[in-house]
Amino acid sequence: DTGVSQDPRHKITKRGQNVTFRCDPISEHNRLYWYRQTLGQGPEFLTYFQNEAQLEKSRLLSDRFSAERPKGSFSTLEIQRTEQGDSAMYLCASSLDPWAGGRFNEQFFGPGTRLTVL
Amino acid sequence: QQQVKQSPQSLIVQKGGISIINCAYENTAFDYFPWYQQFPGKGPALLIAIRPDVSEKKEGRFTISFNKSAKQFSLHIMDSQPGDSATYFCAASRLVGSYQLTFGKGTKLSVIP
Numbered sequence: 631d632t633g634v635s636q637d638p639r640h641k642i643t644k645r646g647q648n649v650t651f652r653c654d655p656i657s658e659h660n661r662l663y664w665y666r667q668t669l670g671q672g673p674e675f676l677t678y679f680q681n682e683a684q685l686e687k688s689r690l691l692s693d694r695f696s697a698e699r700p701k702g703s704f705s706t707l708e709i710q711r712t713e714q715g716d717s718a719m720y721l722c723a724s725s726l727d728p729w730a731g732g733r734f735n736e737q738f739f740g741p742g743t744r745l746t747v748l
Numbered sequence: 749q750q751q752v753k754q755s756p757q758s759l760i761v762q763k764g765g766i767s768i769i770n771c772a773y774e775n776t777a778f779d780y781f782p783w784y785q786q787f788p789g790k791g792p793a794l795l796i797a798i799r800p801d802v803s804e805k806k807e808g809r810f811t812i813s814f815n816k817s818a819k820q821f822s823l824h825i826m827d828s829q830p831g832d833s834a835t836y837f838c839a840a841s842r843l844v845g846s847y848q849l850t851f852g853k854g855t856k857l858s859v860i861p
Contacts, residue, residue, distance in 0.1 A: 737849060
């Protein structure tokens, strides 16, 4: 299967702990996105990378959040000093630029990591 | 500020019927409008997408209708099946500059036999 994969699928942590999630995009995709989805809501944009460069960050991404994409392949999203309000599904998506053979802004999502902060 | 408004919040349709979900957007800079389907515990899956240079796009049982002047677009699911029962999200983005998708709040569709 060459889809977007995310690890772990579920994470339960205590308030104040740090957590890190991993996303492996579709192999040839140069763009990678992170979204957050809370119950009953649509996904909300957090940040995106073009290759290894982080080009945009939402104001939802507080100082406790950091994302990296070393070497333009997989990406990690770290949340420091977790709060109960961080409980959500964290989704990763990837896309391929049209000039590289992709179709417009066609983003493919992974299964998500569900975070529960106790 | 909710830039993409979606309705209805939930929808019950008989098998074989037509499901219609509507979205309205505010940002006139948006020029890409996809629809995503999400099953419980799964990530959203791209269903169909449209750009504002066409007023309608059809793929199988799924059709997007787009009204640029009204800043509205809708998803029609023809011959709805129980397997279509899922949450549907409309979204919008720009194709130049920011690529972030702005999603509606979703419509939970239940297709009953």
